[in-house]
Amino acid sequence: MGSAIAAASFPLVHPRLLHHRRIPSPPHSCNPNPKCSESHPFTRRDLLFASSLLPWPAIAGVDAAADGAPAPPEPAAAAAITDRVFIDFSLCPSYLRSDRTIGSSDLAACPDSEPLGRVVFGLYGKLLPITVANFKTMCTSEAYRGALVHKVLQGEYFAAGRQGRREKGEITPPPGLAQNTETVKPGSFKLKHLRPGTLSLCLSENDDYDEIKLNPSYRNVEFMVTTGPGPCPQLDGLNIVFGTVLEGLDVVTMIASIPTYKPGERIRQFNDLAEFLGDDRAQNARAMWNRPLKSVFISNCGELQVTKPSLSPSLP
Numbered sequence: 001m002g003s004a005i006a007a008a009s010f011p012l013v014h015p016r017l018l019h020h021r022r023i024p025s026p027p028h029s030c031n032p033n034p035k036c037s038e039s040h041p042f043t044r045r046d047l048l049f050a051s052s053l054l055p056w057p058a059i060a061g062v063d064a065a066a067d068g069a070p071a072p073p074e075p076a077a078a079a080a081i082t083d084r085v086f087i088d089f090s091l092c093p094s095y096l097r098s099d100r101t102i103g104s105s106d107l108a109a110c111p112d113s114e115p116l117g118r119v120v121f122g123l124y125g126k127l128l129p130i131t132v133a134n135f136k137t138m139c140t141s142e143a144y145r146g147a148l149v150h151k152v153l154q155g156e157y158f159a160a161g162r163q164g165r166r167e168k169g170e171i172t173p174p175p176g177l178a179q180n181t182e183t184v185k186p187g188s189f190k191l192k193h194l195r196p197g198t199l200s201l202c203l204s205e206n207d208d209y210d211e212i213k214l215n216p217s218y219r220n221v222e223f224m225v226t227t228g229p230g231p232c233p234q235l236d237g238l239n240i241v242f243g244t245v246l247e248g249l250d251v252v253t254m255i256a257s258i259p260t261y262k263p264g265e266r267i268r269q270f271n272d273l274a275e276f277l278g279d280d281r282a283q284n285a286r287a288m289w290n291r292p293l294k295s296v297f298i299s300n301c302g303e304l305q306v307t308k309p310s311l312s313p314s315l316p
Contacts, residue, residue: 079191081246082125083132085139088300089116089149089251095169095295107169107297108146116255116296119225119248120304121199128188128242131201134177135242138221139301141174149296151207151289152260156232157193158252160298161222162207169297177219182240193235196228197245197252204238227256258292 092110125132138144144161148169152158164170182188183203193200202222212218225245226232245252263271275282 079124079127081122081244083123083136084120084246084304084306085123085136086118086120086300086302086304087139087144087298088118089255089296090114090299091116092295092297095297107148107295108299110297110299113297113299115299117248117251119251120246121243122246123199123243124191124241127191128182128240130178130180130182131188131240131242134180134219134221135201135223136303137174137177140303142301143171143174143221144298144301147171147298149255149298150291152227152256152258152292153290154256154260155227155229157205157224157226157235158255159202159205159207159222159224161202163212163221164209169295171221173219173221177221180220183220188240189237191241193226193232193239193241195231196226197249198226198232198241199243199245200224200226200235201240201242203240205235225252227252255292255296258294258296260290260292261288263289 090110091114092107092112093114094112095107095110123132123135138161146166146169147160147162149158149160150162150169162170163172166172180201183201200223201220202224203220205224206213206220206222208218208220208222224239226235271282
C-alpha cells in the first residue's frame with residue numbers, strides 16, 4: 001500500500017523506480033511501526049532523475065519560456081532576394097485629352113511623357129520561383145511596357161498590369177509563361193504586407209475581365225505595390241508577396257499621392273443594382289473607380305544583373 005500512495009504523491013516517478021527506491025508515505029499513513037522513520041527521503045537527485053522521464057520537447061518548451069528566449073523565426077523570415085528588376089514610371093498628359101485618337105498607339109509611345117523615376121524591386125526567387133520567373137519574363141520581354149497604373153488606393157497600394165487592349169493601357173502576356181501553381185499552395189501566402197514597398201501578385205484584388213480569366217491559357221500577371229504609411233493586413237493571406245522595393249520608394253509615394261476618381265454613393269448603389277441584375281456594364285464601370293486622374297504608366301522595365309546576389313538584404 002505504501003507503494004501505491006507514493007505513486008499518487010509523486011506522479012513524475014516511473015513505476016519501475018518504486019522497486020529500487022523507498023518513497024516515504026505521507027505522514028497520515030505512518031503507523032506506530034518505528035521503521036517508518038527509516039524511509040529514504042525524496043532527494044534532489046530523485047527529482048532530477050524523474051524529470052528525465054518527461055518528453056524532451058515539453059521540457060525544452062518550458063525552459064525556453066522560462067529563460068525568455070525568443071521564439072524560433074517563422075519560415076517567411078528565411079526569404080532572401082535572388083533577383084532584381086527595375087520599372088520606370090512616367091506620366092502621359094495627352095492620354096486623357098479629348099482629341100487623342102483612340103486606338104492609334106499605346107502608352108509606350110506617349111509623345112509627351114514626363115518621367116517620374118525608377119523603382120528597383122528585389123524578388124524572393126527561392127521562396128516563390130514560379131511567380132518570380134513569370135514576373136521577370138514580363139519585365140525582360142517588356143510586356144509591362146505601356147501598362148497603365150489603373151488603380152490607386154491612398155494609404156494602401158497601387159496596381160498595374162491588367163490584361164486587355166494595349167490602347168487602353170492594358171497588356172497581353174507573352175506566350176510561354178508557366179502556369180502558376182503557387183496560387184493554390186498555402187505556403188505561398190506566408191509573407192505579409194507589413195510596410196510600404198511590398199510587391200505582391202494580385203489575387204483578391206485582381207481586375208482582369210471575367211472573359212479573360214475564363215481563357216484556358218490565362219496567366220495572372222497583375223501586381224500591386226503597397227504605398228504605406230502602415231501595413232495592409234486586409235491583403236494578407238489573399239495575395240502573394242514575392243518582392244520588395246529596394247530603391248525608388250519616393251517614386252511609389254509620388255504615385256500614391258496622385259488624386260483618383262471616386263464615385264458618389266448614388267453611383268455605387270446603381271452599380272450594385274446593375275451587378276445584381278447581371279449587367280456586364282457594372283464591372284466596366286467599376287474599372288474606372290480609384291483610377292488616377294493623371295495617366296501613370298510603365299515606360300520601361302527590365303532585369304538588373306548583380307555580381308553578388310547573396311549580399312542582397314532579406315525581408316524589408
